[in-house]
Amino acid sequence: MTQTLLFACDLSAENRAAFARAIRLATENGARLDVVHVLDPYLPHRVLHDLEDAVVADMQATLTDIREDYALPEPRTLLQTVAGAPYAEIVREAHDREVDMIVLGSHRKRGQPDLVAGTTLARVLRSAPCPVLSVSQPASRDWEDVLVPVDFSLACRHTLRETLKRFPEARLTLLHAWDIPGERELGSQGDYARWRDREVGRLRNQLEREVDRLMSELDDVPELELVLEQGDPLEVLLTRLRRQPPDLLALGSRGQLGRQSHITEALLTEPHCDIMLCRAW
Structure with missing residues (x-):
């Protein structure tokens, strides 16, 4: 069609x-x-x-x-x-x-x-x-680098699928902001640090499995990089956009309520790049 x-x-x-x-x-x-x-x-x-x-x-x-x-x-x-x-x-x-x-x-x-x-x-x-x-x-700027914030939500999976379908030749960076309980209180203790590192490794493996499942649904798979950064999702994303702005940011929408709407409005206030917002499903 x-x-x-x-x-x-x-x-x-x-x-x-x-x-x-x-x-x-x-x-x-x-x-x-x-x-x-x-x-x-x-x-x-x-x-x-x-x-x-x-x-x-x-x-x-x-x-x-x-x-x-x-x-x-x-x-x-x-x-x-x-x-x-x-x-x-x-x-x-x-x-x-x-x-x-x-x-x-x-x-x-x-x-x-x-x-x-x-x-x-x-x-x-x-x-x-x-x-x-x-x-x-400007439209003369090619969309070669696409940034996709990722989590385990339905909105995220749909956004990643839409991005992979529409931009099969782009370089995709998947950005996940993580926060492990107890970091502020126990972050300097050796036992906690080892446990935290294991949890972050488990998180990465889980994200990679999620991405692999999506890859299996598509014929053309672009170049991918998975980046995990500690902190609040909005602050992690804004810091990344200021430090290394992509050509396009692909973001999932969760409707009018909740944290995601605040993130979207913050990005619209100071756009660092073009933004594609996808519906949740």
Whole structure:
């Protein structure tokens, strides 16, 4: 079945990198690119009618301009406007079109964590029926290094499967943050240190078995590295992103509640790379 990518276009300068990435992804994967702009439904009917033509013309001009900048052929493209609440219309269009991925530009409220949760991007991430790609880096940057935080959750296994399926030629780093009970109180004692080392070794073996099971389901297996680091998952991840940012971060979503949503919002506040967020199952 032909793939379909949905790009939510807001015609802003910040949105240009995401538009370019959407065109490149569609071209490289032989997918159809549906470009949608959401209009204010409370505008007068006559204004909406005139605005639709102007917006579609602007989207076509931007598409042509970006293709020329990146020397890309034009993918099969559908340019369209809809009216409504942006996040709701993007999610609805994704359902109706049965798209394989939604592509969005990064939000404009960087450095303001208290405002991130209400952005269109954050709301789409919570409700999308497919992986969502948040783009903040230039489309000329190849996705050669992909970082995937891993644990034993269903969301993690699904995210890793999606990443392996979509990027079979990338180098994958699987990052797991671990914390052994008693480290603060007993960390300096020799017996405890030996027990801790055995537990970490057991954890690594368990993770490797999990990865091997996923590998057996796929034909093409990319280069993999499993990294275990001690500490809080968010702090471990942010430290890794600052020290050695990947080209793409693939993250699993566990919905609106819980620790994972806080991690996602922290990453959206200060994006160090492009982010792909996958649903939990």
